[in-house]
Amino acid sequence: MDSRFPDDELKDWSVFEKDCFCATANQEEYSFGHEQMKSLATRYCLLLQKDEDILKSDLCKQYSEFKILINEKLKCGSLTTFSDILAFTQQQDHLNKLFLIMDICGTFQASSADCERGFSLMNSIKTKARNRLEVEHLEHLMRIKLFLNSGKTVNIDKVYNFWKAEKNRRETF
Secondary structure: OHHHOOOOHHHHHHHHOHHHHHOHHHHHOOOOOHHHHHHHHHHHHHHHOOOHHHHHHHHHHHHHHHHHHHHHHHHHOOOOOHHHHHHHHHHOHHHHHHHHHHHHHHHHHHHOHHHHHHHHHHHHHOOHHHOOOOHHHHHHHHHHHHHHHOOOOOOHHHHHHHHHHHOOOOOOO
16 A cells, blocks of 8 residues: 555545544644645645645644544444445535545545455355346345444344335245
């Protein structure tokens, strides 16, 4: 990863890591993350078609509020992954500029270990015997399997009844 990004860009992106939000020192220092936001604004202002100085200012303001919000959400368990954080940020109108930068960060996930695990999981579900699975069904099965792998339980009867009721299906045993 280091060779794909110039200078200290990965260090700039590190302000979006979960560990970074939970560190007490980072929460207490209001200006924590501002230098990284300014650096990212400089790099991506042309791509985002925004004025650099305005983008820097907006990102610093939004990040200061964002890190407090996310820290609270992480503590109570309502957000657990970067995807959850990204979805939450997208819903917050007052964090619109920050979302644009985070969306760029989200594209890096395509080469992550999580992505590789997802493809591996997909390949274990969609075998030659199940090669006619549609994308929607494959996605549901992958979500169930990922949910189970994280140590949680699934009520199979409830899933089956939902699946059966969704479309008029025959029962064959």
